[in-house]
Amino acid sequence: MRRLVPLTVLLLALSACGADHPAGTSASDPTPVTATPSATGELPPGCEPPPDAAEGDSWICVRTGDGGPDAEAANRERLAAQARESPGWSDEDAQRADEERLRQVAEQDDALVASGALPADRGPLLVRTDFSDQGRWDALLTTVDTPTAEGFRPSLSTIEQQRWNGASVSDVAAAAPPHVLVVVADATTFATPALPLLVAEREDDGVQEQRVVARALASVVDDLSTHTKDWEEFAAGADADGVFRGSP
Structure with missing residues (x-):
């Protein structure tokens, strides 16, 4: 890790x-x-x-x-x-x-x-579940770690272990403590140039999730962590394909 x-x-x-x-x-x-x-x-x-x-x-x-x-x-x-x-x-x-x-x-x-558990004390987690392309993973890390125009970067603890290779978002969410944001880098993420990540959180009544492009991740993680916005607002702001690409 x-x-x-x-x-x-x-x-x-x-x-x-x-x-x-x-x-x-x-x-x-x-x-x-x-x-x-x-x-x-x-x-x-x-x-x-x-x-x-x-x-x-x-x-x-x-x-x-x-x-x-x-x-x-x-x-x-x-x-x-x-x-x-x-x-x-x-x-x-x-x-x-x-x-x-x-x-x-x-x-x-x-x-x-x-x-088989994910840490509860390290804040939002970035979990890699696809290991097919190291170059794409490195590009993702660079994109996520690049500050936005406003100077924001998401605070994430990276989980990069073969145990999670091929794991579904349900598997990852089940292993995470409740109310811990989990950002999943899966096969869908690396199949698209914009690197759409799956942000998820296990709540008492189920798992909330939203696909978000890498460059918009900082605002989503920050707003969800601080409860500035809720899941419904990001879902409403997503494009027709269900991917959130940032606020207008």
């Missing part, structure tokens, strides 16, 4: 005092922040101390940030910079933290594949 762009904010406190091998997070593209309680005892939102933190300790909160072609190098540089600013940390500590984070992500992904 690899990240396309960041999705939810996932925070994990890393002890910076008395820790020889700091642990990492399960989120990609981390932006580290030093956390020290203020005079009022308040901490940055979502940043909690590690269980073994002592009074006066500082620790590292790692959260997701914007991705990009140089994201991996930027991640390492930010970790290294944070290490240099944090007492007791070195560049090697930052490197180990980054490697541990990636290892934990891989372990979680392997466990999910074995269970």
